[in-house]
Amino acid sequence: MEKINTSFSRRSFLKSSVLASGGLMISFSGLSKYMPEDNIKPINLADEWNELTGYIKITSDNIIKILNPNPEFGQNVMTSLPMIVAEELDVDWKKVVVEMGPHDNVKLGPQFTGGSNSVRMYWKPLREAGAAARQMLREAAAQTWHVPMDEVTTKAGMLYHEKSGKSGTYGDFATLAAAIPIPKGVTLKDIKSFNVVGNSSKNVEGLKIVTGKPLFALDHDYEGMLIAMIEHPPAFGKKLKSFDASEALKMPGIKDVFSLKLYEDGYEQTGFDTRTFNDLLVVVGNTTWEVMNARKKLKVTWEPTSDTKEVIGGFRGKTEVIIPAGLESTSSHLEKMTEYAKKPAQQLRKDGDPETAFANAAQILERTYTAPFLAHNCMEPMNYFAHVTDEKALLIGPHQAPGWIEPTLAKILNLPPDKIEIQMTRMGGGFGLRAYGHYLTEAALISRKVKAPVKLVYSREDDMTYGIYRPMYTATYRAALDANKNIIAFHVKGGGIPEHPVHANRFPAGAIDNYLAEGWAIPSNITIGAFRAPRSNFNAAAEQSFLDELAEMVGKDPIEFRLELLKRAKENPVGKNNDYDADRYVGVLNLLKEKSGWNNPENKKYSRGVAAYFCHNSYAAHVVDIVKKDGQPYVERVFSVVDCGVVINPDAAVNMVQGAVVDGIGNAFYGGLTHKDGASEQNNFNRYRMIRYKEAPKKIDVSFVKNDVDPTGLGEPPFPPVFAAVANALYKNTGKRFYDQPFGKFIELNRQRM
Amino acid sequence: MATFNLDINGKKQTLDVDPKTPLLWVLREHLKLVGTKYGCGIAQCGACTVHFEGNAVRSCSLPVSAAANKKITTIEGLSENGDHPVQKAWLEHDVAQCGYCQTGQIMSATALLNKNANPTDEQIEAAMSGNICRCGTYVRIREAILSASSKK
Numbered sequence: 081m082e083k084i085n086t087s088f089s090r091r092s093f094l095k096s097s098v099l100a101s102g103g104l105m106i107s108f109s110g111l112s113k114y115m116p117e118d119n120i121k122p123i124n125l126a127d128e129w130n131e132l133t134g135y136i137k138i139t140s141d142n143i144i145k146i147l148n149p150n151p152e153f154g155q156n157v158m159t160s161l162p163m164i165v166a167e168e169l170d171v172d173w174k175k176v177v178v179e180m181g182p183h184d185n186v187k188l189g190p191q192f193t194g195g196s197n198s199v200r201m202y203w204k205p206l207r208e209a210g211a212a213a214r215q216m217l218r219e220a221a222a223q224t225w226h227v228p229m230d231e232v233t234t235k236a237g238m239l240y241h242e243k244s245g246k247s248g249t250y251g252d253f254a255t256l257a258a259a260i261p262i263p264k265g266v267t268l269k270d271i272k273s274f275n276v277v278g279n280s281s282k283n284v285e286g287l288k289i290v291t292g293k294p295l296f297a298l299d300h301d302y303e304g305m306l307i308a309m310i311e312h313p314p315a316f317g318k319k320l321k322s323f324d325a326s327e328a329l330k331m332p333g334i335k336d337v338f339s340l341k342l343y344e345d346g347y348e349q350t351g352f353d354t355r356t357f358n359d360l361l362v363v364v365g366n367t368t369w370e371v372m373n374a375r376k377k378l379k380v381t382w383e384p385t386s387d388t389k390e391v392i393g394g395f396r397g398k399t400e401v402i403i404p405a406g407l408e409s410t411s412s413h414l415e416k417m418t419e420y421a422k423k424p425a426q427q428l429r430k431d432g433d434p435e436t437a438f439a440n441a442a443q444i445l446e447r448t449y450t451a452p453f454l455a456h457n458c459m460e461p462m463n464y465f466a467h468v469t470d471e472k473a474l475l476i477g478p479h480q481a482p483g484w485i486e487p488t489l490a491k492i493l494n495l496p497p498d499k500i501e502i503q504m505t506r507m508g509g510g511f512g513l514r515a516y517g518h519y520l521t522e523a524a525l526i527s528r529k530v531k532a533p534v535k536l537v538y539s540r541e542d543d544m545t546y547g548i549y550r551p552m553y554t555a556t557y558r559a560a561l562d563a564n565k566n567i568i569a570f571h572v573k574g575g576g577i578p579e580h581p582v583h584a585n586r587f588p589a590g591a592i593d594n595y596l597a598e599g600w601a602i603p604s605n606i607t608i609g610a611f612r613a614p615r616s617n618f619n620a621a622a623e624q625s626f627l628d629e630l631a632e633m634v635g636k637d638p639i640e641f642r643l644e645l646l647k648r649a650k651e652n653p654v655g656k657n658n659d660y661d662a663d664r665y666v667g668v669l670n671l672l673k674e675k676s677g678w679n680n681p682e683n684k685k686y687s688r689g690v691a692a693y694f695c696h697n698s699y700a701a702h703v704v705d706i707v708k709k710d711g712q713p714y715v716e717r718v719f720s721v722v723d724c725g726v727v728i729n730p731d732a733a734v735n736m737v738q739g740a741v742v743d744g745i746g747n748a749f750y751g752g753l754t755h756k757d758g759a760s761e762q763n764n765f766n767r768y769r770m771i772r773y774k775e776a777p778k779k780i781d782v783s784f785v786k787n788d789v790d791p792t793g794l795g796e797p798p799f800p801p802v803f804a805a806v807a808n809a810l811y812k813n814t815g816k817r818f819y820d821q822p823f824g825k826f827i828e829l830n831r832q833r834m
Numbered sequence: 835m836a837t838f839n840l841d842i843n844g845k846k847q848t849l850d851v852d853p854k855t856p857l858l859w860v861l862r863e864h865l866k867l868v869g870t871k872y873g874c875g876i877a878q879c880g881a882c883t884v885h886f887e888g889n890a891v892r893s894c895s896l897p898v899s900a901a902a903n904k905k906i907t908t909i910e911g912l913s914e915n916g917d918h919p920v921q922k923a924w925l926e927h928d929v930a931q932c933g934y935c936q937t938g939q940i941m942s943a944t945a946l947l948n949k950n951a952n953p954t955d956e957q958i959e960a961a962m963s964g965n966i967c968r969c970g971t972y973v974r975i976r977e978a979i980l981s982a983s984s985k986k
Contacts, residue, residue, distance in 0.1 A: 154932030154969050282928050289933035290924045290940060291916040292869015292909035299868035332852070368872075369859035459873055459881060459934040459968045508871075508934030509968050540874045731928055735974065739931055742970025765878035765966060774959040776972035 130258035132213035134187030135165050135206065142251025144171050144237060147181035149188035149206075150198045151480050152285075153510035154739075155795045156732040157198045159284045161206060163728055164199075167276040168210025168269060171237040171250065178284045183482040183502040191504075193480040194515045194610060196696035196793025199728055203791050211266040219260050220253035221246075271726060271788045280731035285506065297477035297505040298463050298537070305465070305533045306335060308526045309371045311361040312542060313382050315758030316605045317407045320359040321383035328363060328377040333370030337363050337378070340525055342518070343492070351394045352484050355518040356547035356607045364530055368537050385605065403605050407758035410452070410552075413577055416602055417450070417554045420575050425598040428584035431655040432594035434560075437569035441560035445633055449557070449622035451821040452752035453577075454550035454611055455768060460508020461543040466523035467533035472499040473524055474533075478507035478514055485517035492521055493528065512610030516548055544768060545760040549753060550611035552577040553618040557626040560594075565634040567645075569594035572623070578604040581615040586694060587665065588627070590658035591645040606755065612743065613796035616695040617803070621748070621821065624691035624804030629817060638690050638808070639669055639678060660694040667785050668692060668701040668721045675783050676703035676719035686716070689809025693801040696793025698724040699785075702741065704805040706813045713813045713827060715745050715806065717779040722798055725789035737798045738780040744802020746771025749824035769824070838902040842867070843911025853899035858882045860898045861908060869909035869937045873966070880965030883938040883945075884908050890945035890961070909937040912944060920944045923982035931969035939965045943979050952983050 129137040129145065137145040146162035146169075162178045181188045189205055192198075214234055221239040222229040225246050233240045240247045250257075271277075288295050313319055325337035342358045343349070361380060365371040388403045438444065464477035473493055479485060482502040490497045507514055523536035538546070555574035562568050570592040574582040580599030589595055611617065631641035643666060648654075650662035669692055677683050678690075683705070692701035703719040718741050727733045750769035754761045762768035807818045810827075818826065836853045839846065842865065849864060856875075861867040861884070870893055873881030877892035884893045885907035893901075912918045916925070920943050930936045939962070946953055946961035953961070958979055967975065 154930075156931070280928075282925065283930060283933075285933065286925050286928060286930060287916050289930045289936050290909075290921040291913075292867075292937040294868045296871075296934060298872065299862075301866065367859065367863045369855055369863065372875075457968055459871070459879070459932065459966070461872070507932060509932045511968075540876075540879075735928065735931060735971065738973050739970035742972055743968075746970070764876055765874050766876060770879075770966045770968065771970070771972075772964075772966060773962040773972050773975065776970065778955075778973070778976065780973050 130254040132216055132254070132257055133209040133262055134184065135181070135209045136169060136213045138250050138254035140251050140254055142237065142249040143177065144169075144175065144250060145177045145179055147179055147188065149181045149191055150202065151191065151193040151482070151504045151507065152180070153193055153478070153480065153507035153514065155193065155198060155736060156283065156729060157193070158506070159281055160199060160728040160732060161202055162284070163276050163281060164203065164206040165210040167274055168207045169214050170234040173276045173281060175237060180504055180506075183486070183504060185483045191481070191483050193510065194512060196698070196796040199791045200697070200793060207268050208266055211268050212262050213257070215263050215266055216257040216260045217250050217253050220256035221248060224253065224256065277726065277728050278730065281729055283732065295506040296460050296508050297465055297535075298460055298508070300465065300476070300505070302465065302467070302533050305535055306364050306366065306530060307368050307371050308362055308364045308523070308534045308536045309368075309375060309539065310522060310536070310542065311363065311375055311378055311380060312357050312546060315407055316356065316547065316755070317385055317405060317758040318382040319357065319385050320361050321381040323361055323381070324379040327379070328374040331370065331374040331377055333366035334374045335364045335366070336530055337361070337374075338529065340529055342521060342525065346391065347491075348391045348393045348398070350484065350488060351392060352481065352516050353488055353518075354516050354548055354607055354609055360522060362526055364526065364534065371537075372539065402603065404603050406605065408604060408606060409756050410754040413552055413755075414450070417552070417575060417577070420600050420602055421448070421554060421556055421573065423600065425573055425575070425600040428582055428597040428599050429589060429655070430596050431589070431592075432569075434569045434571055434594040434596040437594040438558065438560045438571070441568065442563040443561040443565070443633070444558060445561070445630055446556065446558045447626055447629060447819060448554060449625065449819050450554045451552065451618050451621065452754065453552050453606065454747060454751050455544050455753050455762075456509070456511040456513035456611060457544060457768065457770065458507070458509030458511060458513060461540055462514075462519040462538040462546075463536060464520045464523040465533065465535045466520075466527035468493060468524050468528040469531075472501070474501050474503075475520060475524060476503040476505060477520065477523075478505050478510070479517060479520055480507070480510050480515040481517075484515070485520055488517060488521060489524055493524055511612050512614065513548055516609050540765070541763040544753075545763050547607035548609035549606065550614070550617065551579055551581070551608040553581045555581065555619070555622045557622060559626070559630050561634065567592055567630070567634070571596045573598040573600075574619070575600040575602065577602045577606065578608060581618045583615060583619055583659065585657045585659040586619070587649065587660050588645050590653045590655060591649040593654055595654065613695055613800045616693065616796070616800040620691065620693035620695075620800030621803030621807065624693060624801055625807045625817070625819070628689070628691070628804070628808040628811070639673055642692065643669060664699045664723050664785070665692065665694060668699045668723050671783060671785055672701045672703060672719060672721040675721060675781065678703065687713070687809050687813035689805045689807065689812060691801040691804035691808060693797070695800060696796050698722060698792040698794060698797035700798040700801055702798070702801055702805040704802070704809040706809040708813070713810055714775070715777050715809070718777050718781070720780060720782045720798060721785065722782070722794065723785035723787070724794045724797065725787060725791045727784050728791065730784070733784065733794055734782040736794055737782045740795070740798035741780050741802050742771060742776050744799050745776070745806055748803040748806040748821060749775070750822050752822045836899070838898055840898075840902060840906065841904065842906045843908060849898070851898055853897060855898045857884065857893040857896045857898050857901045857906070861893060867908050867910050871934060871938060873935065873938070878966075879935070880942060881935050881938040883941040883965065885941060885945055888945065888948060890942045892964070909941060912940070918944065920947060920978070920982045923978040926981065927974045927978040929971050929974040929978050931971055935965060935967045939967065939975055943975070943982070947979070947983055953979070
């Protein structure tokens, strides 16, 4: 077992978490929630934890532990997923201790954070796990008391047999229950009788967060650990040619400088094996600061890349992609996008006869929208700990999908999966970037090469300039009106670098007789990846701004205008495969009207913008209220409504929506990464502007549509519509429509002109 | 290398280290006080905020030589068990999402409230705008500061 050196005094519980399942687990986050660690210590011995389903462990003295299966990156799964188990297990949530589970896709499910899926995909399995364990405990009690199981009831971690007056704790029966096979076909609670789910619970790691305990991989220290950093090429389209490390090697604390190849030629990537640079120049030393300094002494020659063929496998089959050579710039990107927008594109959906409708239109509204590359900028830069030998690999750190990276590691390291142990740490943000595992694979190869435990650390600059960005996008929207200002045709043609953003079957598809959606893409060597609501985060911005302008053109209130279109989509839908439920869409808009006081005269002092969007099976809508502050438009308050079905942990869900709103305002005003000759023009927060305290709203009022629908996504859906709500409010405030993100650039310009 | 007398969280200690090493890395890598976070290295994000003679400073840009013989407080020195009023307010409002920036936020807020128990909105803005929260928890940071200030 690895020895951990943590900075604060930790006792034997760190070493004693050898679980009854036989899994070897270093529990550096320890047990969370209410239970002082000192109380845990005497009972936290391997053979005393009885495992009831993979998720639940109970000691004979009634300590109830629930494992969180999914990687936590701030979306609250460490709290909300165990709450689901606790609900069906019927325990007192206040007495439950929570622990991050090991990577074990057999016992703990898919273990993937992304696509707003955590609660969605675990809702049923976790309810079943809790209900199954409860049934096993009842059966154990029934056997012991010699009574029928049907007569054994539970309440808050206790078992009762009313007729005989017998009772006992879950702990009393845990050993026996653990020997009972996990039942199938268990009965779940009626949602209306829930008392854990639906009641706000504090973050189980809150105390550790506010006291600065080493929750993050960057904070952990291991016996004999070295620090590695990679000197990546200074631009996309460049690669390592040669280097002279003689000066760097003389620097204090430096152990080694070498180059290594990430993927061998012909390596077949999975969809999440994206990497920007393959030839790595690695500096290894004792401390981060020493390695940072030594990097400055490297003498490196870079050379241009050639067109490169990448083979990408996956469940949709193998595809080959040519990554073009060349040093790309934002100015040429914009020119190319304008050029491609005029070319014929791939048809994605067509209803009716849009060409004829446009030809016969009394009026046409056409608008083009653009958005830049966005960097994820997780506050904890990419890093990973690896200790790889010829026999096995231990990897510890922040990653959204251990089950996806394990097969990659197995191939790269030529080790069987059962010799690869991945431990999940709390992530300092993820936003999609940490679904990709290049930094993890890099760490593994570096550890194997230097034959030592290594932590690979990205500096902020490394992190921001590496790539895997939200793509650069554009879309042109057109609407055709007849003489009575009825919308007779709608056309969206979207493109991007290097993918198009269009979701052809989303609203307003289904609401307009003649509809056309098209997409095109420009190849690039700037790598892209998932970023909070991929594609949707641009579509919503463009489409919902366009609908606002269209509503104004036809002389209708923007909410009423949307409701009319949705009425049509519900009563007489056009086409097939419309990817939304018009009723739930209407539901969020109606609740938003009420909550925001949309028609309330006293709100006229605000410049108000509205937008709504559907993605990840959920519906979100916002009203953004802008005022002038120091002569500049400022979003003072926001009203948000979300329909994501049953809400597990309401206050944490509110926090998530508030964060999405702030994230959206920030990216709408300031976000953007530009390039010149292949190099990112922003590499740290002095040039990449992030929203700050003074720019955030004072109040974000969040409401959820109440229903019993199984939970749908929450982390992403509130984010996309924020951009358009901001644009639409800015129009009211400045009299100017905003088409190109980030909007702040143009507001600053206006101010300078004045 | 040079020897420095450090006074961190009331504990006096001597350390032999390159004088140019930023206090951040001395705290994290030499003293294993990892509650102070690395975020940008150029004093732009505030994740590394500590108190220097009671003032909030960015430890990533403060060489250890400048910190010698000065009173330095890190998040670990704010309270024994997380029961400082600002930490309690942070828990009450369940501010954190990912949590990475929050120790820096708390150190900035505490420095402000230590000097000004009832700050105005503008004063809070001035004190807190050097700390980035990528998760966007600013609304709750504001609520927590206001509730900590009224309790003082």
